Amino acid sequence: MLLRMSTYFLRTLRDDPADAVVPSDKLLTRGGYVRRIAPGIFSWLPLxxxxxxxxxxxxxxxxxxxxxxxxxxxxxxxxxxxxxxxxxxxxxxxxxxxxxxxxxxxxxxxxxxxxxxxxxxxxxxxxxxxxxxxxxxxxxxxxxxxxxxxxxxxxxxxxxxxxxxxxxxxxxxxxxxxxxxxxxxxxxxxxxxxxxxxxxxxxxxxxxxxxxxxxxxxxxxxxxxxxxxxxxxxxxxxITSVPSEIDFTNIPQLHVEDTPDTPTIDSLVDISNQRADLKRIDRNWQAADTLKNVVLMLTHPDGKNEPLVIGIPGDREVDLKRLEAAVSPSVVRVFEEEDFPKYPALVKGYIGPQVLGLNSSSKIKYLVDPRVVNGTRWITGSNLKGKHVYDLVMGRDFQADGSIEAAEVKVGDVCPKCGQELExxxxxxxxxxxxxxxxxxxxxxxxxxxxxxxxxxxxxxxxxxxxxxxxxxxxEQNHDDKGIVWPKNVSPISVHLVAAGKEEEIYQTGEKIAQELADNNISVIFDDRKAVSPGVKFNDAELLGMPFIVVVGKKLVEGKVEVKDRKSGQREDIELKNLLSYLKKLV
RNA sequence: CGGGGCGUAGCGUAGUGGCUAGCGCGCCUGCUUUGGGAGCAGGAGAUCGGGAGUUCGAAUCUCCCCGCCCCGACCA
Known part of the structure; x- marks a missing residue:
């Protein structure tokens, strides 16, 4: 294939289009590969x-x-x-x-x-x-x-x-x-x-x-x-890596404490560390010691609504995508203010697991993060306004109806397969x-x-x-600050041939080279534009991103052309007579 | 759908009430130039997103509408 820039339906842009954000959009548009027609709708130009x-x-x-x-x-x-x-x-x-x-x-x-x-x-x-x-x-x-x-x-x-x-x-x-x-x-x-x-x-x-x-x-x-x-x-x-169960025989009995004005996990942790009666001796309390109970409303495919409470460690948020995937085909929505009166067991801000579960009096489904295993001890809501419960132990003081993968994944979480950290x-x-x-x-x-x-x-x-x-x-994966860098396999054209100079001989030689490459099944785009300065041609060649750029120019008097590897940037002067065999090895 | 930004020539943009809407790139003509986005001279190209209003006067102010981009929601 032989394309000639002088007649090819192609126009490169010097500036990034104002609307483009990602590199592929900027470069494909600037390089004259595509044009946007409407949101999410594109035309492909010849190249x-x-x-x-x-x-x-x-x-x-x-x-x-x-x-x-x-x-x-x-x-x-x-x-x-x-x-x-x-x-x-x-x-x-x-x-x-x-x-x-x-x-x-x-x-x-x-x-x-x-x-x-x-x-x-x-x-x-x-x-x-x-x-x-x-x-x-x-x-x-x-x-x-x-x-x-x-x-x-x-x-x-x-x-x-x-x-x-x-x-x-x-x-x-x-x-x-x-x-x-x-x-x-x-x-x-x-x-x-x-x-x-x-x-x-x-x-x-x-x-x-x-x-x-x-x-x-x-x-x-x-x-x-x-x-x-x-x-x-x-x-x-x-899949969350599940810790092993913990023996809870030595954990003190649960105790309910007055914890006014602790609407957030942070405020709860702070007050727990500041007050002498709540302080932990061995270390400070952390957000991960609290159990956050998030109320949601599920809508099942049959249209029925069902409340669901999810218990997750307080240092994590619910990841909506994970939650939705976990409850699909049912869909979730937030639990709204109007929903609370219908479920008096739920004390907003102080929801605790003791009153939850399908087998409890409330009959509200309660699922926990997989990290909440038997023997884990928690600070959590006591179901009484202004009070939290301490040393509440899973398996001893409360039960769940099962576990759910709804908590966010964090850097450093451990691999469920081998226990190493995840990235x-x-x-x-x-x-x-x-x-x-x-x-x-x-x-x-x-x-x-x-x-x-x-x-x-x-x-x-x-x-x-x-x-x-x-x-x-x-x-996205193959570009630099100058433009696209097509991998050889997918490049639309193998060789970008630039005629740099004004002498007629340069153009004639270029034409000969282009023909010869095309005849030998090496696709080539020949920049034969006469009124365009070399700088423009070099920049266009780099923007368009063909893997090899061949320059016919001032070295022609020595019988040489320059071959540049777009990716590495390396240039080499090649004898004109050796060019074909040289390129055959590369492409 | 919620939040934010924007709409002036093919592209990128300046212009917050006052003369014929300015500049760069690109395009056309001529001369000149040809190894890293050349120079000079001349030129074409704009319903300033649309409509209504305020005003002696609107790209600029007000209202309505349309469109676009970004974040989120959404996305076998």
């Missing part, structure tokens, strides 16, 4: 579309290599299948809905589980046909409440979504593993640094789910990673593999006959790669 297709093709090749078969569904979809799985409603405002001229409902596909399931149902009916893995690369539409970060989170975006169909869990495990392997190969080839983290399988009835995250400060996902072992998890899916980082979700189970097959009645002639519901998995997002993720 951008070239890059996009390069990445898309790598993903396609890896999927095909793994034995997955490509299909293609429309984006414009009828309502009925989504009605059957209840997602017409469940997807809520995130679904782009529209009507045709006869007022019939349609939607723009946010994801295609239904369509894939129905297609398989349409054609297959025997266990002998399974396993089957099919995928597509398709534009998806989601009316996100807040698109952001340029291409990283759009409302219209491209996604590779694949689905596996198996007769049983064993088959699903194999299909899942195949995807895991294929994804590792794919992202490695794309030059993306990634980490595989455990994710929530959510309410889908699935048993396993992992995300591929590209570490990046602008990523939207927070995850933890063990400093020592291979444990890594999305923060929602982090916290952010990443871009570039892939997600997910054991769906039978939810969609069940809802859409996808069954096949097994070897005994019995009808079996098929077990499914779903697997996604954000294709357009991957373009941005590559830029």
């Amino acid at each position: 951008g579309y070239l890059t996009y297709r390069k990445i898309e093709e790598i993903i396609r090749e890896e999927m095909n290599d793994a034995g997955f078969q490509e299909v293609h569904f429309p984006s414009l979809l009828p309502r009925e299948p989504y009605e059957a799985t209840n997602r017409w409603d469940e997807y809520g405002p995130n679904l782009f809905r529209l009507k045709d001229r006869r007022e019939v409902d349609y939607l723009l596909g946010p994801t295609h589980e239904e369509m894939f399931t129905l297609m398989v149902k349409d054609l297959y009916s025997s266990y002998k046909d399974l396993p089957l893995i099919i995928y597509q690369i398709q534009t998806k539409f989601r009316d996100e409440a807040r698109p952001r970060a340029g291409i990283l989170r759009g409302r219209e975006f491209s996604m590779k979504d694949g689905y596996s169909f198996d007769i049983d869990q064993n088959g699903l495990d194999i299909s899942y593993q195949k995807h895991r392997d294929a994804y590792i190969k794919t992202f490695t080839r794309l030059g993306i640094d990634f980490v595989i983290v455990s994710a929530m399988s959510g309410a889908m009835g699935g048993s396993k789910s992992e995300e591929f995250l590209a570490p990046c400060e602008f990523g939207e996902d927070t995850y933890v990673k063990c400093q020592k072992c291979d444990y890594a998890a999305n923060v929602e899916a982090v 916290i980082a952010r990443g871009i979700e570039i892939g997600h593999i997910f054991q769906l189970g039978k939810k969609y097959a069940q809802a859409l009645d996808l069954k096949v006959l097994d070897e005994n002639g019995k009808s079996q519901v098929v077990t499914m998995g779903s697997y996604g790669i954000g294709v357009s997002r991957a373009v941005a993720a590559v830029v």
Whole structure:
């Protein structure tokens, strides 16, 4: 491929667009790769579309290599299948809905589980046909409440979504593993640094789910990673390391104390350390010695409300994302002022666990953080205004209905696998593999006959790669202050050839080199603009980010050109006659 | 949806009641220049987001509307 800058539909910008915040958005816009059209909606210019297709093709090749078969569904979809799985409603405002001229409902596909399931149902009916893995690369539409970060989170975006169909869990495990392997190969080839983290399988009835995250400060996902072992998890899916139970025979009996004006954990800790009668002899009280009881209202899928109290150590906040993941498919809302009168057992500000639990008189469900194990002793609410209780011991003085992963994860928390400290980082979700189970097959009645002639519901998995997002993720991880630094594999073009100088010979030689490279399958973009000064050309070359920059200029009189490695910045003068073989080795 | 910021030419911006809305980049013409975003001269390009109002006079003040960005909520 040979592109000429003098005629290529490309305009680079000197300044960052005012609205852009993340590097990929700034650089892709400045480099003339993309243009924003509306919030979360982008156009690809020629060079951008070239890059996009390069990445898309790598993903396609890896999927095909793994034995997955490509299909293609429309984006414009009828309502009925989504009605059957209840997602017409469940997807809520995130679904782009529209009507045709006869007022019939349609939607723009946010994801295609239904369509894939129905297609398989349409054609297959025997266990002998399974396993089957099919995928597509398709534009998806989601009316996100807040698109952001340029291409990283759009409302219209491209996604590779694949689905596996198996007769049983064993088959699903194999299909899942195949995807895991294929994804590792794919992202490695794309030059993306990634980490595989455990994710929530959510309410889908699935048993396993992992995300591929590209570490990046602008990523939207927070995850933890063990400093020592291979444990890594999305923060929602982090499993708290449970301490062992403590013998409580020597812990003094509980005692209730007057603690006026202690609305916060801090004030409670302060007063406990200041007052002689409350002071601890061996050490000061800490926030972690208090048990904070947070009241919430759960709304179950059937619409019923149920209060829930969660007991967590006082040095932690409730992490809403973790909480929501833990209670899904129910949703939580804050406990409002009007709710309190309905539950007289709850004394606002002084809620304590003695009156809580399904077996207690209040019948209010009480769940505790996994760190609250038998034998732990706490300062907590006494259910009397202005009073707290001390030395309240779990297992001796109160019980819980179970534990819940709702407390925030902190740096230094210990790994549930090996006990080492965890680190916290952010990443871009570039892939997600997910054991769906039978939810969609069940809802859409996808069954096949097994070897005994019995009808079996098929077990499914779903697997996604954000294709357009991957373009941005590559830029996030591969750029410097001058511009993009494409990894060789994904670079839209291999060689950026700059003609620097005004002599006609420079341009003629450049043209010859460009032709020769193109003839030898080395793609080249030739900056043949005559009225543009060399400085502009060098800056553009660095902004656009092709891996090798070749300069034809003043060294031509010695029969040499300069080859610069965009990434390392190293330059080398190469004899013109050796250029082709030199570049062949590099690209 | 809550909080914050913003809307002036293709891009980046100046301009808090007063003359024809200014500057840089980019674009066009001519000359000149060609190894790190050149120079000179001339030029095109703006319903100042939209509407209503106040005023002798509005980009500037008031009200309403629209749009955009950021944080949060939300996000198989």
